[in-house]
Each structure stands twice: as C-alpha cells, then as structure tokens.
Amino acid sequence: MRALRRPISWRVTYDAYEATETTPEKGLVLFSGGQDSTTCLAWALARFAAVETIGFDYGQRHRIELDCRTAVLERLRREFPQWDCKLADDHIVDLGVLGQVSDTALTRETAISLTQSGLPNNSGYPDCRDDTLKALQATLSLGMDHRFVIHTPLMWRDKRATWELAQRLGGPALVELVREETHSCYRGDRVHLHSWGYGCGDCPACGLRRAGWEAFSASTPSAQAGAD
C-alpha cells in the first residue's frame, strides 16, 4: 500500500450554518433539480469560489427532473449574478444501466408504502445517512490519495428548515425559485401548482414538501405573500 503524502481528515461536515465567507476551494454538487439539491447548490455557491454540478440520467420515470435541472440553473444565473460568476460546468452522467438492474419507484411504476414516520419505506435512504457518508469520505480520500470533504448541509434539517435555509441564503427570490422550478412529486406532475410548488398533491414526496412549506410559511410572511 502506498504511504499517504498528507494527513487525512475523517471529518464529515454536516455543518448547519450558512456560509459566512467564500473559501478558495471548489465544490461539486450532486444536483437533481429537486428542492434539497437546489438548496445545497445555493449553499455551495455562497461558500465556494467555484461550483460544478453533476446529475445522473438513470432512466428516471419522469424526464421532468432533468428538465427542472436546466430551468433551475438558468434562473439561478439570471437572478443571482453574484453566483452566476461562480457557477461552472454542469455534467450529466448516463447511468442507464441502473434502470436495467434495479426495480425501484425511481425507475418503475412501483407501489410506495409508508413507514410509521410517514416517510416512504424506500426512503430511509441508508446510502444518505451520516455514517455512510463518513465512510464514503474516508474511502474517497484513501482511494484518490487526496483529502475530500463531503458536506451535508441538510443532514440534520427537515423540509421546513430547508425552506428556511433557502430564505437565509437567497431571500424571497431564492424561495420563489425553489418553489416554482424544483421538482419533488413522484408522479412527475408539473401541471398542478400549489402554494408549495408543482405536484400531484397526494404522493409521499408532495406530502413532505407541503408539510414543510406550511410550517415554514406560517412563520415567514414573505413566503405567504410570494405564494399568493
């Protein structure tokens, strides 16, 4: 085994704070076009000197997710010139093979049942848990012989807190962008516009998004005004 040239930090920063100053580092954001990754992208743009985005075409049931990515990026560039100059290349990786070897609600018309917590039982998302990401960060750093830090600004935030973070990062304009351009609905509904955004209104993803919005907007007058 090769000796490491530099010490490696095992720290995963799930820091719950918005950026206070820009660092000279570059960031890469896993960007799906949804509420969470759009908020993470804004968080990264406020923090890093340059930010690239990457998305995966894994044979999604609804192409709308990929369309939303483009719309979000265009509107971010247009409405946030301070971030436009930092927003670097966007990458789409073809993972079509995933749809051939998996059978999930992401790629198939698969029934979604709920746990007692109200979350879809396919969304405990063990691959997104803190322990998993700590291990992944260590693996990446060892395998690439370079110190990578995986930031997870939403790790301890619920949907209400995610709306609040968007408000703090980009004010009502960013909240409106997230509300109108991002996609959550499992059914791919971009026809019905609600106060919390587009969606069918009764799938688990819409339910979580709506509940978070209602909690957020109840304490945020500008959100109520913007959604009227």
Ligand SMILES: [Zn+2]
């Ligand atoms: Zn829905």
